Amino acid sequence: MEDVARRTPAESAFNSNHATTKAGAPMIVVQDADYPAAQSLLAKAGFQRSVPNRNPHPVITARHPNPEQMLAEINAGYQRLDRSCAVFDYPDADPAEQGMQVYLFPNAFAHAFDGRNAPQNETRAPEAAAAAAAAAAPRYESYGNLHYALERALVESFVRAAVEEESETEAGGFSKWGLSLQSCVAMMNGYLEVDNDALDDCADARVVDWYSRHFGRIREARFGPIDRRISKRLGSGREMPVDMRGNPI
Template identity: 50%
Template sequence: MFRQPRQTQPDRFSMRLGTVLHPLTVIPWGPLALSYLGVPIGVGATMIVLQDHDYTSAIQKLENTGFTRSVLNRNLAPEIIEDHPTPQQMLEEINAGYKRVDRLCAVFDYPCGDPAEKGLQRYSQNKQYDTYSNLHYPLEPILVESFVKAAIDEETDAGFSAWGELLKCWVSMITAYLEVDNNILDYCLDKQAVGWYSVRFGRIHEAKFGPMDRRISKRLGSGKELPMI
């Protein structure tokens, strides 16, 4: 898989949420943010981050516009479940890996209808976010920092978990596909986050195992693709 071009417009799911939640600050996160930066990743559940003091207001806005409270559906394919001796136990074990994030998040189903996509034009770009109205797409440094801090919190609270491993996977994808340098968190004042990244992906990791091979991340059409064998 090759890196995709960085987007220059917000995705339609975030646009809809931005319209509904305006004027609250909305930060697309997880796969949405990775896809915006050019990581070739499928977007399943739409994930956004809000400021703590906007959380209750955001829930009210979503409910008032037809969004319904729900739970994430992690059911496996029927052909897998029907051959498993204890399918309910298997599902409980899967959900246990996301216990902490499920506790801290609110989940909604989108209402029927087309997203409202008008009136959102890019007007600001700074060192941390690309901004479209009240939508703020995090750029590489701030996104890596947020994933790392979430991973540290998950490890501290739950130890090993599926959610913690997914966060590490996202950091790895940014590091590989987006060709970030091993000093991407040098600006960060959180020394624990800097150390966590350095040991797993940054300077300490490269000193021990050598530089990461990032050739897979060459953009399609750049003339620098790997040769076909």
């Protein structure tokens, strides 16, 4: 994501707050009012407006009787996501970036800034900017007007998006995008210091309940603590001497 920030107008032209995160592809989140301007700046920097590239491997496509139908079924699971973001292809100048894409989101969809202690525009007075940065320190790592969401802000962003996906998606709230969000939260809960009380202070009861049912206290009450041992076959006696977080077993 650092490469995205350097190669897009993020540092040179973005004068508004934006957060960066990664969930399978580089993503940039900007404040809602700056969403149109951010799209224009990316285009001026050589990024080409595109659509999400979810094409399977050519070998799979060649063997499938109806490749177009297969791709349509894949994309159907990401309808809300695709309606809510702008996707750009990387410039063609660097062969190493061929085929790469960047996703641009308004904060209304990504919820990267919660409104209470979100980083503010770095063009403010130095004292005010320093105070805002200190307040946001537990949630973001900031470099100028680039704000990288840390564990607490990132997991809340994913959970908020998952809650909205379930409530607004047909077929009982099931979608590939919703499963992707849940997988991201699962990895953060497993490998990072994101415990069952991570979202206890969140004002949205739906977010607290969702996290508790899937990874928090409600889940632990039903199934016991999450097993974070690392092994291809748990119980084989070949588990690693440390768990997913690096703690000795």
